[in-house]
Amino acid sequence: MLNIPLKDYFRETRIYGSRLTFAAAFMILVVLVLLVRLLWLQVVHHKHYETRALANQITPIPIPPVRGQILDRNGVVLAQNYPVYTLDLIPEQVSNMAATLKELGQLVTLTPNDIKQFERQRKAAPRFESITLRAHLTDEEAARVAINRPHLQGVDLRARLQRHYPLGSFGVHLLGYVGRINEKEMERIDHAAYRGTHFIGKLGIEESYENRLLGKVGVKQEETNAYGRSLGVLPDTGKEPVAGKNLILNIDAKLQAIGEKALKGKRAAAVVLNPNTGAVLAFVSMPTYDPNPFVDGIDQASYDALLNNPDRPLINRALNGQYSPGSTIKPFIGLGALESGEVKASDTITCHGFFRLPGDTHRYRDWKHSGHGVMNLHDAIEQSCDVYFYKTAVTLGINYIHDWLTHLGFGKRTGIDLKGESPGLVPSEQWREKRHQKWYLGETVVTGIGQGPLLVTPLQLVTAVSALANRRAVMRPELLRAIENPATHELRYVKPRVDELLNLTDPKHLQTIVQAMIDVVHGPHGTARRIGWNAPYRIAGKTGTAQVLGVAQGERYNKDLVPERLRDHALFICFAPAEQPRVAVAVIVENGGHGGSAAAPVARKLMDYVLLGDRDQPRLATGEGAKRAKAKP
Numbered sequence: 001m002l003n004i005p006l007k008d009y010f011r012e013t014r015i016y017g018s019r020l021t022f023a024a025a026f027m028i029l030v031v032l033v034l035l036v037r038l039l040w041l042q043v044v045h046h047k048h049y050e051t052r053a054l055a056n057q058i059t060p061i062p063i064p065p066v067r068g069q070i071l072d073r074n075g076v077v078l079a080q081n082y083p084v085y086t087l088d089l090i091p092e093q094v095s096n097m098a099a100t101l102k103e104l105g106q107l108v109t110l111t112p113n114d115i116k117q118f119e120r121q122r123k124a125a126p127r128f129e130s131i132t133l134r135a136h137l138t139d140e141e142a143a144r145v146a147i148n149r150p151h152l153q154g155v156d157l158r159a160r161l162q163r164h165y166p167l168g169s170f171g172v173h174l175l176g177y178v179g180r181i182n183e184k185e186m187e188r189i190d191h192a193a194y195r196g197t198h199f200i201g202k203l204g205i206e207e208s209y210e211n212r213l214l215g216k217v218g219v220k221q222e223e224t225n226a227y228g229r230s231l232g233v234l235p236d237t238g239k240e241p242v243a244g245k246n247l248i249l250n251i252d253a254k255l256q257a258i259g260e261k262a263l264k265g266k267r268a269a270a271v272v273l274n275p276n277t278g279a280v281l282a283f284v285s286m287p288t289y290d291p292n293p294f295v296d297g298i299d300q301a302s303y304d305a306l307l308n309n310p311d312r313p314l315i316n317r318a319l320n321g322q323y324s325p326g327s328t329i330k331p332f333i334g335l336g337a338l339e340s341g342e343v344k345a346s347d348t349i350t351c352h353g354f355f356r357l358p359g360d361t362h363r364y365r366d367w368k369h370s371g372h373g374v375m376n377l378h379d380a381i382e383q384s385c386d387v388y389f390y391k392t393a394v395t396l397g398i399n400y401i402h403d404w405l406t407h408l409g410f411g412k413r414t415g416i417d418l419k420g421e422s423p424g425l426v427p428s429e430q431w432r433e434k435r436h437q438k439w440y441l442g443e444t445v446v447t448g449i450g451q452g453p454l455l456v457t458p459l460q461l462v463t464a465v466s467a468l469a470n471r472r473a474v475m476r477p478e479l480l481r482a483i484e485n486p487a488t489h490e491l492r493y494v495k496p497r498v499d500e501l502l503n504l505t506d507p508k509h510l511q512t513i514v515q516a517m518i519d520v521v522h523g524p525h526g527t528a529r530r531i532g533w534n535a536p537y538r539i540a541g542k543t544g545t546a547q548v549l550g551v552a553q554g555e556r557y558n559k560d561l562v563p564e565r566l567r568d569h570a571l572f573i574c575f576a577p578a579e580q581p582r583v584a585v586a587v588i589v590e591n592g593g594h595g596g597s598a599a600a601p602v603a604r605k606l607m608d609y610v611l612l613g614d615r616d617q618p619r620l621a622t623g624e625g626a627k628r629a630k631a632k633p
Contacts (some may be wrong), residue, residue, distance in 0.1 A: 058234065059222045062196030065215025066486075068162060068244030070175060072253040073281075073481055078175055079206065081161040085137035087145060089118070092127035093154030098154065101133075107148060108134055108141040130156060135296070163199065163295050169257050169288040173316040174249075174280075174418070174479060176204025177291035193217060202294070204316075205247065205479060208419050212238055212483060213242035243372050246484035248491070250279035252605055255609050259284035262602040267459040267590040269317035271477075272606050275466035277496040278475030280416070282606065285321075287313040320422040323588055326544030326595070327384045328573045329405075329450035331513050331528040332464060334377050337392050337402035338509035347510045348376045355390035357441060364445050367545070369556075381516035384543060385527050386449045393448025398439060401447060402428035407500060408464045409474045410456055415499060416477040424460050427453040451547060461573050462586035467502055468517075469540070469575035469584050471510055474500035499622040514540050520579050528572065528596045531604040537611055540581075541574030541603070543595035559593060567591040570598035576607050583610040 007450040034566045041049060070079035087108060094100050104110065114134050121131045137145070137157075145157050163178045178199045181189065187199055194200070195217050195327060201207040218241030221234040259270045272282040289306055293299075306314055315321065337343035353371035354363040366372065366386040372379070380388035393401060405411060411426030425431075427447065432439040446452040476497040483492045504510055517540035519525075521532035527543040546569040559567050570592030575584040583605040592598030 021309075027309060057223060059224045060219045060238075061222050061233075062239070063220060063241045064196035065241035066216055066243040067163060067178070067199075067215065068246045068486065070213075070247045071248065072249055072251045072456050073218075074252065074254075076253040077166060078171060078249070078251075078253065079163065079165055082164045083159040084135065084162045085142040085417040086132050086158050086160065087134040087137060087141075088130040088132050088156040088158055090128060090130050090154045090156065091122055095153065100155065101234045103148075103152070104133065104145075104155065107144040108137060110134060130158075137254075145372035147356075165291050167253075168292065169290045170260065171251065171283070172204070172288050173285040173318065174204050174251065174283040175207075175291065175416045176206035177294045178206050179294050180297055189210065199295070203420075204418060205249070208417055209247055209480070212247065213244040216242035218242070239494065243486045246480040246486050247480060248484055249479050250281060250481040251283065251479065252281050254614060255282045255489075255606060256284060256604055258282075258609050259602070260286065260288065262605050263587075263589070266592065267317070268588060268592070268602075269321055270585065270587045270602060270606065271318050271458050271462040272610070273462050273466050273475075273477060273584045275469035275475070275581050278463075278466070278477050279481065279496075280477050280479045281583070281610065283318050283479065284499055285315070285317040285319070287311050289313045316420075317588070317590075318458045319416070319418055319420065320457070321588065322422050322424055322457055322567055323458045323571070324454060324460060324546040325450035326546035326569070327386075327450055328461060328542050328544035328571045328586075328595070329454065329456075330381055330384065330389055331468065331517055331542050332405060332408055332410075333389060333396070333401060333448060334381055334516070335468075335509055335513045336401065337377070337396060339404070339505055340396055340400060340504075342395050343377065343392060345359035345377050345509075347587045348374050349388055349391055350374050351385050351387040353387070355387045355445065357394070357445065360442075362442065364442075378512060378516040378519070379525075381513070382519040382523050382527075384520075384527050389448040390445045391448075393444050394441065398444040399428050399430075401444070402426050402431075405454075408467060409500060410460055410464060414459055414463045414477050415497075416459060417479050421459070421629075422457055425453060425455040436607060443546050450544060458586045458588050461571070461588075462584055465542075465573040465575055465586065466584040467500070468510065468514060471507075471514075472502060473498040474502070512580065517542055517574075521574070528574075528600045530553050530596065531600045535604070537576050537607075538578040539574050539604075539607065540578040541572060541600065543600060544571030544573070545569070545594050546571060548591065565591055567595055572596070572599035572603050574600075574603050574607070576611060583607050 014057065067081055069077060069081070071077055087104065089100070091097065101110070101115065110133070117131045118131060145155070149155060149157060165172070165175065165177065179202045180198050181194065181200045189200065193214065193216070197217070201210040201213065218239050220238035221229040221233055234520055243519040255272060257274070259282045263284060266286055268286045270282065270284040271280065273280055293302060296569060304513045338345060351366055351372040353369050354365050356363055364386070367384070371387045372387070374385055375385045375388045377381070377388070381386065402411070407425045411424050413421045413423050415473065427443070429439040443452045447454050463477055464476060476499045478494055478496070480494050482494065484490070502510070518538055521539040521541045523529065526532065527540050531537060548566050548568060566589070570589040571587065572595045573586045578580060583606070583608050587599040587602045589598045
């Protein structure tokens, strides 16, 4: 008998029915989910997605603001904006790129690097976007392109504003420059404030007042299609940019030019202040360099040449140069000595040409090897007697000297409105202890004549001598005179600020010091009497000569036998007229020798201009003339 299985039709029908029911339920569930999602998108979030759709249709285009100008106190333009022409191409509108490039090469100068850069950008950007082929077209090149433009499909000639310094290297250390925003700056800037611009202040005034110069970015609404291609600008939907503020400096450009001309070819610095207000009238650091190549990116070879220049033109010597003050520190220590009560103006010592500490055979030599003879404080300043101040420093002690000089502003930043100021150094026993070292009395001795660890900046020197000049206060040096609203021409002036008040126990102490400084220039034995000759006003000054090379015991310094860069630094500080000062000056000439011959004549030229006026001084483009100065990128 055959064993043939029989189908269970009832069971198969039941399975088929279950599967059919499950499939129908699944389809209903999917339809419900789609309906819910449709309601969610079309009803509940209708407004949200409508807004996003419009946003895709309208693209905000940032409009960079015009950067504020920088002018001197008389309206001479020191930093401005000028239009540059760029040659752009829109690839999708160019039917034959090779032929177009060849034709453009006959109209403007195109280097292989220009072509290479263009091709690199063309590969990365959408075909409908404009790509720059050449920047900084000359007027002639721009004119040739403009004439041929009608038959150059896809070629565009555009103008944009670029920062320019019309006086070139003039005052670069106080002005600074703008340059392209680098990766490090990208991490800290407010990106919304810099939309549409690629530049930022790098140094000097440009960096310190970046927030005032920058302005506020504007925006225009551009309609685009689904591919992001522009269909035109929507009228009355944008926001106009707000131009940056113009800065009016206290700097007198002609005075600055006098300082730069007098110190040309030297490694030097000079700072001129109004001692009554702290206004910085000149801020010279030499050598200088042209900031214009930095704006669009200086080439590596040129930058290496600046970086490796042995005269180090990139250093701001007025702000960051830290020097031994030499004998220019003597008036300040002399005033501190009188204030201490340990020294009287009538006290005398006898200078035999050297000083020795008790129980020590080391001789601390005076610059005058035969000695000055009997010296009081006045004579010691007038003739710059080292022995007198060796002894005075030991009498006062290094900690008193530290506290007194710090009171006058040494060893700390002056607070000038420039970033990156160096603080200098006023040593003390505590300062040395922090370095786990011992302070030696011999260091106190040499501190008395401005040597040893004591370091000052030219800016500190002129600030301190201004306090002697105004007989009253340590004023904060200010480069900024006023901020101008370019739309209304409204000016907001900067008020003078007092950092320290000189609370002297006896005003006669200061008068003793000032009279001694007057005799430095006008006295029969003064170390700077050559610059006092024929001066129609009285000058109070002090020379300084700071050693760079140590001289061993028993040897003598002979500058003719010393390499130029190891010779003494020359310094001079002064104010005038001595009775009612209107100008204070500090000059430092690296390896210049004696302050009376190398630095003091420069100070005299600067004071003559301030007090006697413009006589045969350098000519500068001023006002509108400077604004029209031809750009040389």
